[in-house]
Amino acid sequence: MSEHIVTAFTDELEHLSANLLRMGGLAESMITDASRAVTTFDLELAREVIKRDKAIDELEAEAEQAIIRLIALRHPMASDLRAVLGAMKLAGDIERIGDLCKNIAKRCLELTGDENRAAVKGIERMAKAVSHQLQIALDCYLRQDVDAAINVLDLDDDIDDHYMSLFRETLTYMMEDPRQIGSNTHLIFMAKNLERIGDHATNIAKAVYYMVTGEAATAENIQARQGTRES
Amino acid sequence: MDGNVEDFVETARNKQALNMAEMTKVDCRHIDVFYDEKQAIYDISMEIQDRAVTAFIGPSGCGKSTFLRCINRMNDTIESASVKGQIIMDGADINDPSIDPVLLRSRVGMVFQKPNPFPKSIYDNIAYGPRIHGLAAGKSELDEIVESSLRKAGLWEEVKDRLAAPGTSLSGGQQQRLCIARAIAVSPEVILMDEPCSALDPIATARIEELIDELRERYCIVIVTHSMQQAARVSQRTAFFHLGKLVEYGDTERIFTNPEDSRTQDYITGRFG
Ligand SMILES: Nc1ncnc2c1ncn2[C@@H]1O[C@H](COP(=O)(O)OP(=O)(O)O)[C@@H](O)[C@H]1O
Ligand SMILES: [Mg+2]
Numbered sequence: 162m163s164e165h166i167v168t169a170f171t172d173e174l175e176h177l178s179a180n181l182l183r184m185g186g187l188a189e190s191m192i193t194d195a196s197r198a199v200t201t202f203d204l205e206l207a208r209e210v211i212k213r214d215k216a217i218d219e220l221e222a223e224a225e226q227a228i229i230r231l232i233a234l235r236h237p238m239a240s241d242l243r244a245v246l247g248a249m250k251l252a253g254d255i256e257r258i259g260d261l262c263k264n265i266a267k268r269c270l271e272l273t274g275d276e277n278r279a280a281v282k283g284i285e286r287m288a289k290a291v292s293h294q295l296q297i298a299l300d301c302y303l304r305q306d307v308d309a310a311i312n313v314l315d316l317d318d319d320i321d322d323h324y325m326s327l328f329r330e331t332l333t334y335m336m337e338d339p340r341q342i343g344s345n346t347h348l349i350f351m352a353k354n355l356e357r358i359g360d361h362a363t364n365i366a367k368a369v370y371y372m373v374t375g376e377a378a379t380a381e382n383i384q385a386r387q388g389t390r391e392s
Numbered sequence: 393m394d395g396n397v398e399d400f401v402e403t404a405r406n407k408q409a410l411n412m413a414e415m416t417k418v419d420c421r422h423i424d425v426f427y428d429e430k431q432a433i434y435d436i437s438m439e440i441q442d443r444a445v446t447a448f449i450g451p452s453g454c455g456k457s458t459f460l461r462c463i464n465r466m467n468d469t470i471e472s473a474s475v476k477g478q479i480i481m482d483g484a485d486i487n488d489p490s491i492d493p494v495l496l497r498s499r500v501g502m503v504f505q506k507p508n509p510f511p512k513s514i515y516d517n518i519a520y521g522p523r524i525h526g527l528a529a530g531k532s533e534l535d536e537i538v539e540s541s542l543r544k545a546g547l548w549e550e551v552k553d554r555l556a557a558p559g560t561s562l563s564g565g566q567q568q569r570l571c572i573a574r575a576i577a578v579s580p581e582v583i584l585m586d587e588p589c590s591a592l593d594p595i596a597t598a599r600i601e602e603l604i605d606e607l608r609e610r611y612c613i614v615i616v617t618h619s620m621q622q623a624a625r626v627s628q629r630t631a632f633f634h635l636g637k638l639v640e641y642g643d644t645e646r647i648f649t650n651p652e653d654s655r656t657q658d659y660i661t662g663r664f665g
Contacts, residue, residue: 165662236621238660239651375650 170235177227177248178302184220184255185299185365187213189292191262192358196288198266199351200281202274210266217259224252240372247372251302254361254368258295261354261361268347276344277334283327284348287355290320291362298365307373311383313366320359327352417442417582417612418463423477425458425467432458435477436638438631442581445604445613447623447644450633451659456616459633460584463614464500465493481582498525501575505587507567509559509574514551517559517570518542521578537577545573546603565596572603583607585615589622601626620660624648632656 165171191210198207228249231237237245294316301309331349335342370378374386418440425433433455440446448456458467465486467473479486486496498521509517518538528534542548547569551562559570568588575583589597604626607613617623623630624644631641640647640656651657658664
């Protein structure tokens with residue numbers, strides 16, 4: 162798309178999206194590190210992840226200020242309006258992802274180190290799937306790619322399945338050995354947090370869908386869109 | 393059984409309400425306008441709804457004013473201008489030779505960019521039209537028309553104690569509302585406004601916009617504006633003109649959130665002038 166006549170407007174929008182991508186990158190690394198802290202029982206790393214959440218909060222506050230400025234001073238319209246509204250959603254979702262990672266790291270500090278290995282492995286697998294999903298979601302934001310965004314929505318079902326199977330598995334271990342209940346409960350909550358992170362990545366993909374198409378990412382709209390492309 | 397009949401009546405009523413809301417007041421068909429040899433409007437067809445505000449937007453020189461002037465045959469007054477095509481209002485072509493343009497202009501009022509009160513009293517500014525069109529039987533009826541027009545234009549409270557003062561003694565915003573009152577006084581069906589707020593400050597502009605919003609319950613209003621924010625604020629439908637063509641026409645909300653045409657998109661996001 163061509164540039165705005167007022168070039169500062171284009172600059173501000175670009176600055177905003179660069180900021181969001183930085184936030185997103187930070188969130189991605191928090192997922193990976195929180196999961197590594199759990200699997201390697203690295204409490205130092207867990208504390209480090211907890212600290213990193215502050216940086217995301219600050220970036221979110223900065224993005225919010227930029228968005229308020231853009232709306233108040235530039236009166237964005239049409240695709241610009243959607244870009245700004247989408248940015249607002251993204252900032253909120255990424256900030257929540259930061260919180261959820263922080264919560265995983267905090268729970269990591271409560272582990273004993275002798276949790277069921279299979280369950281821990283499950284967390285690692287799930288974290289991988291979720292950070293992959295977030296990475297694709299951020300990538301389709303960067304490239305404003307609707308088709309990739311639709312794929313992200315599909316990935317979410319896998320993550321829900323991951324969560325359900327991890328939940329059932331851990332429950333079985335707990336029933337077999339009630340001494341494990343305390344720390345394995347933390348694992349279940351971690352899995353729940355990862356599942357929620359997946360939901361936020363899905364929200365990001367939906368926001369991209371809206372930004373690009375101007376339509377809500379409902380099942381009907383997506384189907385209609387895929388229908389017209391195939392025919 | 394009863395329930396079914398009620399449902400049926402209810403559906404019919406809703407349908408009617410819907411049709412009422414979407415009734416076409418002015419149906420423009422294949423309009424071309426030339427200034428001598430030079431074509432300014434290219435084959436524009438559009439239906440303008442009654443009891444709604446339609447905004448015309450587009451870069452200057454794209455033909456908004458020219459097209460607007462077709463609707464009350466103001467282009468007749470421009471020597472070099474010639475108009476082709478049909479404009480159907482309530483079933484009749486306004487360009488038909490049997491239509492008296494003076495009468496037409498009482499049905500289709502116009503408000504201009506710069507407030508242009510007559511150099512007469514506030515009272516006479518309003519009374520002039522009803523007088524020449526013979527709309528009032530006597531002094532008291534005329535008084536009533538003057539008062540109700542000024543009330544509808546939201547000006548009555550401010551001027552009721554100085555109706556004899558010259559119209560030009562009012563502030564810019566008041567003068568523009570006076571011109572709107574003058575347009576209303578002859579009971580028009582359509583009101584055309586060509587950049588009515590461009591000479592006004594933001595407060596006076598807001599009052600005119602508020603007035604436009606009230607008037608749309610009774611009239612078919614078309615407003616040309618160079619302010620997209622204004623179009624977004626006051627209109628239900630927006631038409632985007634570019635180089636004498638109608639590029640896109642639709643619900644204002646959609647035009648400003650999700651326009652179809654890339655030229656509309658570029659214009660309203662400030663990508664070309
Ligand atoms: N009276 C006129 N005589 C000759 N050309 C005119 C006249 N009025 C407008 N034009 C030309 O017609 C085109 C459309 O003008 P106009 O309708 O005033 O555009 P807008 O209202 O969108 O700014 C422009 O190129 C303008 O120069
Ligand atoms: Mg004009």
